[in-house]
Amino acid sequence: MKQNNIIEVNHLKVSFDEREVLKDVSFSVSQGDVTVILGGSGSGKSTILKHLLGLFPVEAGVVNLLDQDIATLEEKNELDFYLKLGVFYQNGALLNSLTVGDNVALPLEQHTDLPPRLIEEMVRTKLNLVNLEDAYYLYPSQLSGGMLKRAALARAIILDPPLLFCDEPGAGLDPVSLAALDELILKLRDQLGMTVVMVTHEVSSILRIADKILFVEDGVIGFDGTLSSARKSSLPSLKDFFTVGTGGKKG
Amino acid sequence: MKQKDIHTSQYFYLKGSTICVSGPLNIHNSAGFLHDTEAFFRSNPGSGFTISLSNLTQLDSAGAIALHSLQETAQHYDITLNMQDASEEITNKLELFRPVKNKTVATGKQEPFFYNLGDKAIHILNEYVVTFFYLVSDILFWSVRDVFNKKQRRKGEFLNQAVSIGVNALPIVASMAFIIGLVLALQSSSQLRNFGANIYIVDLTVIAMMAEMGPLITAILVAGRSGSAIAAEIATMKVTSELDALKTMGLNPLRFVVIPKIYGSLITLPFLTILASISGIAGGALAAYLYLDITPEIFFNRMPEALYQKDILTGLIKSIVFAVIIVITGAFFGFKVEEGAEGVGRSTTSSVVAAITLVIIADSILGLMFY
Numbered sequence: 001m002k003q004n005n006i007i008e009v010n011h012l013k014v015s016f017d018e019r020e021v022l023k024d025v026s027f028s029v030s031q032g033d034v035t036v037i038l039g040g041s042g043s044g045k046s047t048i049l050k051h052l053l054g055l056f057p058v059e060a061g062v063v064n065l066l067d068q069d070i071a072t073l074e075e076k077n078e079l080d081f082y083l084k085l086g087v088f089y090q091n092g093a094l095l096n097s098l099t100v101g102d103n104v105a106l107p108l109e110q111h112t113d114l115p116p117r118l119i120e121e122m123v124r125t126k127l128n129l130v131n132l133e134d135a136y137y138l139y140p141s142q143l144s145g146g147m148l149k150r151a152a153l154a155r156a157i158i159l160d161p162p163l164l165f166c167d168e169p170g171a172g173l174d175p176v177s178l179a180a181l182d183e184l185i186l187k188l189r190d191q192l193g194m195t196v197v198m199v200t201h202e203v204s205s206i207l208r209i210a211d212k213i214l215f216v217e218d219g220v221i222g223f224d225g226t227l228s229s230a231r232k233s234s235l236p237s238l239k240d241f242f243t244v245g246t247g248g249k250k251g
Numbered sequence: 252m253k254q255k256d257i258h259t260s261q262y263f264y265l266k267g268s269t270i271c272v273s274g275p276l277n278i279h280n281s282a283g284f285l286h287d288t289e290a291f292f293r294s295n296p297g298s299g300f301t302i303s304l305s306n307l308t309q310l311d312s313a314g315a316i317a318l319h320s321l322q323e324t325a326q327h328y329d330i331t332l333n334m335q336d337a338s339e340e341i342t343n344k345l346e347l348f349r350p351v352k353n354k355t356v357a358t359g360k361q362e363p364f365f366y367n368l369g370d371k372a373i374h375i376l377n378e379y380v381v382t383f384f385y386l387v388s389d390i391l392f393w394s395v396r397d398v399f400n401k402k403q404r405r406k407g408e409f410l411n412q413a414v415s416i417g418v419n420a421l422p423i424v425a426s427m428a429f430i431i432g433l434v435l436a437l438q439s440s441s442q443l444r445n446f447g448a449n450i451y452i453v454d455l456t457v458i459a460m461m462a463e464m465g466p467l468i469t470a471i472l473v474a475g476r477s478g479s480a481i482a483a484e485i486a487t488m489k490v491t492s493e494l495d496a497l498k499t500m501g502l503n504p505l506r507f508v509v510i511p512k513i514y515g516s517l518i519t520l521p522f523l524t525i526l527a528s529i530s531g532i533a534g535g536a537l538a539a540y541l542y543l544d545i546t547p548e549i550f551f552n553r554m555p556e557a558l559y560q561k562d563i564l565t566g567l568i569k570s571i572v573f574a575v576i577i578v579i580t581g582a583f584f585g586f587k588v589e590e591g592a593e594g595v596g597r598s599t600t601s602s603v604v605a606a607i608t609l610v611i612i613a614d615s616i617l618g619l620m621f622y
Contacts (some may be wrong), residue, residue, distance in 0.1 A: 096591025109276040113282045114313060119351045128351040141490075141591050159278060191343050194309075218616045 006031045006163060006195045012019045012061035014047055021047050023219040032210045034189060036197040041218035045199050049167060074143060083111060087159035090168040092152040094140040101136040126154040147178045157188060164194050170202035182208045260287035260566040276314030285317050291338040292328040305336035315348035386583050393506050394513050398517040408511040416477045417519020420528045424523055425530040428468050432460055432531030436538035449543040453550050454557035456535030462562040465528030468612055470573035472604035481512055482602035484594040485585025524570035563581040565621040573610050
């Protein structure tokens with residue numbers, strides 16, 4: 001693993017019931033980069049993400065995150081490993097029975113010995129970062145879609161993880177909220193040195209924040225490069241993403 | 252002359268009146284840092300200190316908030332505190348993770364006890380009593396109106412509900428009533444034998460089962476079985492926006508979901524009650540035969556003398572009232588659900604508790620009325 005590579009995936013192959021979902025996937029993610037995994041529906045983006053998170057067992061190939069081979073991750077080291085990952089799920093995945101404040105505080109209460117006063121201040125600060133300071137005592141069911149996402153982001157970054165995964169963070173957000181969310185993610189990257197891996201289809205968002213594009217097509221990485229080279233790519237399907245996404249005609 | 256460093260903690264050392272924070276300050280050691288600094292402030296009240304951050308090697312959000320909170324702790328011990336020598340990176344993080352003022356917690360004076368009590372009473376009155384009566388009036392209105400109006404009702408739904416609330420409950424209701432009838436007669440038999448009043452076991456069992464135990468056992472079992480199901484179904488429909496979908500399709504959720512359940516229970520509960528009473532009497536007859544040597548023939552010959560039309564009617568009227576209570580309570584708690592999956596569970600529990608309580612209260616009121 002190179003010094004500045006925080007993620008390295010080599011020859012990852014995945015099949016579900018003899019259906020090959022990922023044929024041979026290899027890529028790396030550098031520390032401090034915002035990497036966007038892009039691809040059509042059913043291309044295997046979510047499968048890659050779930051393998052990176054260790055939610056699916058690695059059957060063939062190597063997935064290495066933060067100098068840890070996922071396949072050899074022992075149960076006793078699982079907690080330390082997961083504490084370094086922040087995951088921002090598409091639908092928020094907040095616990096409905098807890099208030100937003102309690103949801104965000106949960107990892108701190110469970111995994112640290114910080115005094116309750118400090119935990120509350122941390123939660124309020126993180127909620128303030130995502131412009132949700134007034135939602136401390138609200139339940140997830142009382143939040144709008146955009147607020148839910150911001151609350152989920154506050155929970156994902158509560159432990160200042162070096163690696164943040166975002167699954168479709170922009171889905172269902174208005175353009176203004178989406179731009180604000182992108183700005184926040186960039187701020188976290190710049191000031192905390194977080195590495196961000198994002199699955200998204202929002203072209204406006206990609207143009208704003210992506211350093212690197214991984215384009216998944218038919219179970220392989222069809223394109224792996226910087227945003228500017230992706231925009232110049234001659235790969236027809238990738239070209240379509242950018243032209244249709246920015247309001248142009250497919251061609 | 253170089254000042255001597257005075258180490259006071261693993262997290263900082265004192266150099267004159269300067270507290271030099273050293274090493275990393277993060278989520279793992281912020282609690283210890285706060286503990287040590289508070290102990291230090293406690294032993295030096297009323298002083299002035301400067302905090303130097305030049306030796307701080309790493310800072311995360313927990314560390315930044317711990318540093319910010321030092322000001323508050325220092326104020327508590329009458330200590331003035333200044334921060335200096337922070338690198339640009341540390342300054343940015345301190346700025347990014349600046350604690351926010353607690354806006355939502357009221358800091359005003361506490362309201363008097365009776366004010367709070369009255370406030371709670373008004374809240375309960377509005378949230379439960381008024382809403383409940385609105386729901387009852389709506390349900391009663393539509394129940395009567397929909398007898399003659401078949402629109403907005405799904406075909407066959409009434410029959411489905413009758414089967415689910417009434418017919419499917421038959422085995423459990425009949426077997427429970429049989430056992431209770433048997434135990435009731437069994438417990439009374441020794442007392443009656445003492446007075447030589449063995450034959451009155453018939454009167455006791457028949458009146459108790461027809462007027463009291465039959466309707467009550469049926470209602471309690473149906474409240475537990477179907478009342479909870481009604482609350483859970485409606486609550487889930489509300490949480491998953493199915494009720495909103497019905498409304499936007501121009502359908503009244505009350506008429507579509509609740510009214511068929513009212514009809515189903517109104518039709519089946521009286522029958523279920525009669526069957527429960529008969530089953531209980533059969534249990535009583537078995538106990539009378541086994542413990543008081545009263546043959547079934549004697550038992551059933553005595554029955555017409557013990558049983559009055561009034562007792563049968565009392566049982567039937569009770570069953571109708573109980574049916575309405577069970578469905579309305581289930582619907583009320585179903586519609587009241589607020590927060591997701593846990594809310595559905597809470598609504599279901601509340602509906603069963605409330606239905607059984609209301610059934611017992613109604614039973615005693617009707618018992619007094621028909622005494």
